[in-house]
Amino acid sequence: MTRAEECPEEFDPTRLLTPRAREVLEAARTLLERDGWAALTMRALADELGIAAPSLYKHFASKDALKSQLVAVGLKDFGEALRPVTSVAALVRRYREVAGANPELYRLATHGPLDRDALPPGLEDWSGSPFFEATGEPYRAQALWAAVHGMVILELDGRFPTGSAPKATWDELANHFS
Template identity: 30%
Template structure:
């Protein structure tokens, strides 16, 4: 292995340590506790080292969000794979999405509510974001003429449900019923 390869690997490892520390702090104490100073202390690097990897805190949050989109895509694909028909796949994907949001509140917040500069449906959209959208679209896709609009609508419905569940503003016990209603709207009665 050459020097450049080793330095590249070491850089990637430092970035992974930074994002892992940010994620852990956010999960335990919320994103307000994630500061450059705190991260530097946690991973035992100086603040300038962190700034050499990430422009600012928002860039760290964006890196965590990108990881989250990769994890979400994998969870959605796994859920769809375990189903035997289109409606079952949509229901499984919806339940996996809601479970992901509930199980990873700080990560979900980084992905969808914090300032990150990440964009969907743009020429420069990150591959991880495209992959998460594609995982939803694969479940929505069969029998749809406009898969993108249907997928965006499905995603919007799931995001709304996830936020309302996470904030305790809707009944927790009616999740399956709500998911069936959303899915029935996509596939028809």
């Protein structure tokens, strides 16, 4: 497997966080991936850290702010994992792998509107640019991204009849864009 490239420093969402806040964020990510977003309450997170729930507000202004940071971390990690870009087929394969390895974070990062003000400027574009690099054309890039996201999210949510998308469906999609 090709090595992921590191994210430019200015896109690192944790850059401005205090060390303790980084610990909180890490614990939140662990809990999120273990039990899902619905189970990630402020009290549960505080318990995990051995502190009381209101103490969390010393590090994050609100649960929504924490969520935005998780989303930002997701965009960064996913963007990293997709580089370097070799081919459309490899990009699609890698996208599926990394989403499958972090299903709850992927869901969180891609579901619903994006609070762009809470993101490091440029991170969103950077995380999506592998699709442009792979296709060399913005409309194709968007269409490919949308298609792959649709496959991933439906597969993660068990929406396909068999519970997951068969290889044949993935091949079908990859072929259309190669």
